[in-house]
Amino acid sequence: MTKYLVEVEYEHYRSSEGHHLRREETGVSPNGNSFAGRWVLRDKDFNYIDHDQFRHDLMEHHGFVLASSVKEFLGKALA
Numbered sequence: 001m002t003k004y005l006v007e008v009e010y011e012h013y014r015s016s017e018g019h020h021l022r023r024e025e026t027g028v029s030p031n032g033n034s035f036a037g038r039w040v041l042r043d044k045d046f047n048y049i050d051h052d053q054f055r056h057d058l059m060e061h062h063g064f065v066l067a068s069s070v071k072e073f074l075g076k077a078l079a
Helices: 055-061 068-078
Strands: 003-009 011-014 020-024 039-044 048-052 065-067
Touching: 020 055, 039 055, 048 055, 055 065
Parallel strands: 003 065
Antiparallel strands: 003 011, 011 020, 020 039, 039 048
16 A cells, blocks of 8 residues: 655645654754754654655655645545
């Protein structure tokens, strides 16, 4: 099953499972490194999952596909 992400606001993506992907300027990773503008993937409760400099690398690593529109996202989520 493909997991889709759709942009809900500038540089903030959501999945039908509730995951959040956004660029974070502040905050630190679990091992203490500053996010400093990196893309951060969080679960539906905003718990840290992973981060990367490039959003597409992070999405691919976790099996997400970028939906081209909200209509496509909702159609796939409800199918």
